[in-house]
Amino acid sequence: MSRFVEYFGVEPDGSWRAPGRVNLIGEHTDYNDGLVLPIALPNQITITASARTDGLISVASAGQDGVISFSLDSLAPGSVKDWAAYPAGAAWVLLQDKYEIGGANLLVESDLPSGAGLSSSAALLCATAVALLGLHDIEVDPAEVARLAQRAENQYVGAPVGLMDQMASMCCTAGHALYFDIRAMTTDQIPFEPAADGLALLVVDVKAPHRLVDGEYAARRNSCEQAAAQLGVPALRSIAFEELDDALARLSDDVDRRRVRHVVTEIRRVEDAVALLRAGNLRAVGPLFTASHASLRDDFEITVPELDVAVDTALAAGALGARMTGGGFGGCIIALVEASATDTILTAIDKSFADHGFTTPSALDATPSAGASRIS
């Protein structure tokens, strides 16, 4: 008997998937109307589903005990808690926008570590949304599903995140990074295949779990919004790199000044990275990664010792560039390395973590993969 039949006593109607992501560069610029450059990972959330006619959503997760059920009629922000808040939030936002979804049985399976800064939340929201829409043959543009998933995370789950993770999960394509301009709402697929240049992108989970729902992410966002208001612009994207010194001189708060410097220089680094990738000069992107990490550590102040040690060790062992990726305060680093140096660098990070008494880190496959889709 399949696991789905074991949980729900009926055969599924189909299954859908949505991947996690790592961002190559452009961290914490999405909610400043900036530029980001994520890739989707091979790791993903899969939802196997069947339609129900009684208006109930029943969710089970292969990693958790039991089935959780809630009624579509009584959904409101906060009405479903813990991990089931994500599928509930996806259903809630679809109903709010008058999509004619109905009840469903949903079995959630995942090979995407949660709490590792790889966007398992966005993947779960996107996977649920595409499953609920797919069960009812409703076609919605992937970028619109991403916006719905973000709204569910902001308004139902209560995390004030930007739009990068959901866009990556919905719109990435294999062999490419997604160049997403949040202000213009335009995307461009940038070929990104390190292996073709004898390189590898390493993703290392430093096992220092982070939480976006506690206050630090919101505090960074508030600082940016406060500074934009003081500078009289709708978002920090409006400050051109050339105007940065002038803008910094007009800010009264030193912390806000450093936050602004990160955002404005980081947006410039994304533009530089994209120009280098388009010119086929992948190796030259390494130093931009390293500069991004320094900015996130010193100006944005969202790194933790595990992230700094992993980056410093990768660089000392020969990486072309390395940086933390994601929201910060834990999660993963990425490192651009000569493919032949992969083992040396991973071994060096393991050793240095052991020397520091940190939890053993783990490496993930970073093959740039495709966004959400129906599997069967």
Ligand code: GLA
């Ligand atoms: C989290 C958020 C994103 C983005 C990143 C930082 O992943 O969900 O919207 O702000 O942090 O770049």
